[in-house]
Amino acid sequence: MNTDQAAPLKESWWARLTQSKYFIYILISPLFLVLLAYVIYPFYQTFIQSVVGSEGAGIGNYKRFFSLESTANLEALWTSIYISVISVITCAIVGVTMAFLIERYEFPGRKILSILVLVPMALPPLVGVLSFTFLYGESGIIPRALQALFHLDSVPFSLKGITGVIVVHTFTMYTYFYLTASAAIKGLDPSLEEAATSLGSGRIRIWVKVILPMLTPAMVASALLVFMIAMASYTAPLMFGVERTMTMQIYLSRTNGNLDMAATQSTILSIVSIAFLIMMRWYQGRRNFQNQSKGISVHRTELRTPFMKYLSMLLSFIGVIILMLPILVLVLISFSVDGEWTIQIIPSAYTFDHYIALFTDERTWRPIWNSLQMSFVATIGNILFGVAAAYAMIRTRFKGKALLDILIMIPWALPGTVVAVNLIAAFSEPSVFSFNQVLIGTFWILPLAYFVRHLPLIFRSTSAALMQMDQSVEEAARSLGANWWYTFRRVVVPMAFSGILAGTLLAMVQGLGEFVASILIYSTSTMPLSVAIFQKMYAFQFGTACAYGVLQILLIIFVLFISQKLTNGKAGAVI
Amino acid sequence: MKSVRLDHVSKMFGTAKGVEHVAIDVKPGEFFTFLGPSGCGKTTTLRMIAGFYYPTKGKIFFDNRDVTTLQPNKRNIGMVFQNYALFPHMTVFENIAFGLEVRKLSKSVIKEKVERAQKLVYLDKYGTRKINELSGGQQQRVALARALVIEPDILLLDEPLSNLDAKLREETRLEIKRLQVELGVTTIYVTHDQTEAMTMSDRIMVMKEGVVQQIGTPQEIYNRPANHFVASFIGESNMLEGEVMEISGSTVKVKVDSDLQVEGVLDTAINKIKVEVGKSVKLSIRPEAIFEGQGPNQLHGTIQLVEFTGVSINYLVQVGSATLKVMIINKGNQILKRGDSISLYVPEKGVYFINE
Structure with a gap:
């Protein structure tokens, strides 16, 4: 008896602390501290810079932004919105059409198309734009080939300006619509349509009254997402020379040394992005058109007439070509001798040197090594934060959950340009959060930027895994005598492992390909891979640039493949 | 074998009441059942005994030791969950060995105890199987072996038969009762099924909307129901x-x-x-x-x-x-x-x- 009663006494203060209902706030405070330090504080610093500025406090910068005398800023805002709206429309058309064709019809080439349709996801933003300029730009392969073929005086068409940006957006972002639409169509129970038919309704009525309403939630969510990403787009406007977009204006203001204006533009763009994020979260909370029925069998309509068969074959062939060309052209150019490709349609001389140089030449290997290191550091941070935050969100109860959720998602909504500007504003001076160091110009600023930008990835994949895990499994471990930490190590982590790993790989690759924030804050000693690609481009070393690009694509394909395996084909949820 | 005493235990969830003034005294080795419709507070009471909830008011004693706010892992209980809650990433052997590993027993002792437990539930040839390769009844028996192998002072069973089909349910019911009698472990059993309660229990506590209606032997409950609810719920x-x-x-x-x-x-x-x-x-x-x-x-x-x-x-x-x-x-x-x-x-x- 004595020993029994001694035990609770010995651990009483610790027990009282851990059993207090406020103990959870001690546990989650590091999460909030990280968010405060690296998301809120930088954002706040940017805002302060925009209102305090060099000419005294006030809203002068905002007046100047919205002034009707010099309309550059308003034009940029308008162009950004214009590009984004058009991108949403074109992406919706392409994505939903593809989803319907592939999910609902059986035609020659359907299988291959259904795999290749996701190829754009394997293109890092910079590399994607690069291959488009090689293919369809003013001196691109396709326009020149057509010119030579038809003996024209000048190229028949070429991608440039706003059109170029929209085409690239459509190609790279339609997958968001495709993924949600095809998931929604897969979830559409054909018996609903059959029920409508049996009740006497015709084809058109079924579409208007049954199919479209069921797809609307998925469509609205994708539209908001594409709009947000298009607003944040920086690479496409940069490469097609569209200077009047918000992201480009921020970049130009910074390079021109007008830091106050850059801060003002960043703040305005952030507000737009966060508004869209909140709209999305709100909408996702409401949407729930889950089908009740289980085990849905898909019947695909077969195309019967020979004419339709040949037509569909031709169209899927063209589709495959369009989807594959960007990657093929990168591979082709990666073998070309630098400086040899000038006015020819395709490069004239080929070599394997670039690939050898990637791993042997110290100067070309350096950026790869830098990126690997920085992405690794950032990913470690993301794992620690993401797993802890996911566990706190899914498994514990505390006030401020909604706040934590939105704070974690904000970095995902913020354009990379804005993240960079915020970090510059916060860490060009020593602060408590950087342990009294100036981070700008050091190795640490880029990993920090990657950490912030990819904050939600591991959080989301881990949350998804934890949500599928029954809480009673943890309780079983506790009842068998395991303490919290033992349970976490032996039960929670192994069970959520596939989710954690999927998110980790994704964060790692995204870090390796990150360009938008890197370009603003890199220093020459820590030049990352994507910035190296950009510089090689401008130095006309196309071969090396493309070899870098192919390396990135291979990494991404590898990661997508692994996470597809890990999540049983639910990788879409992670991305 | 320990006794369990609930001293006027109440549990509130925010402002919603979970259970009110539960006072019971489970004797060492007794088979005690909480019976009632869903939402009557029987699982809440069980979870307080397990330590997953702490009572808002009242105290819980194992023998004379106050365990009211003791963490679940320090209570030496064995618990079988409604959905079994087996660890899907471990084999049958590893599942059963989990509690012994926590107790830092030597490898050879663990092996011996686990194998004996496997025999006890007729799973001696299944040690290397993964959980998803077992039938529902086998999973149930793994859960039971896992809870019993640690030689718990108290065995808690939360509707352990509700996921089995009718025939298997009867078989497993007898099996649980046999093990309980053989091992003599104090057992608290939660169910909404009156047949299970009547056939297995030494005593039954009937609950409704968080309030205890009657505590007694199956015979007392059946022949002398305390009120309208008990009379109509049982038989x-x-x-x-x-x-x-x-x-x-x-x-x-x-x-x-x-x-x-x-x-x-x-x-x-x-x-x-x-x-x-x-x-x-x-x-x-x-x-x-x-x-x-x-x-x-x-x-x-x-x-x-x-x-x-x-x-x-x-x-x-x-x-x-x-x-x-x-x-x-x-x-x-x-x-x-x-x-x-x-x-x-x-x-x-x-x-x-x-x-x-």
């Missing part, structure tokens, strides 16, 4: 209400209507209920307490519905304004048809007065 019952006509000694005569008057014996020692002439009273008559033929409390009625179950013939009989459920044991007698008239009688012991 079938004809609930009647009538006016007290006459009290002579312990015999009370009640008039339900002009065609239906019954006399019953009121034992005020166990049944704390007040009856007064002219006041209304409630009574319950079990269908099997009504017999066909001539005797005390003679009734006459018309058959409305006939059900033949094999063991018994169930009639629904209209007597005056009341409809009585009557169960006649099948001895090969002639089965009556709808519309036939029937003579019935109820021995005085079969009439039971109940509280609201």
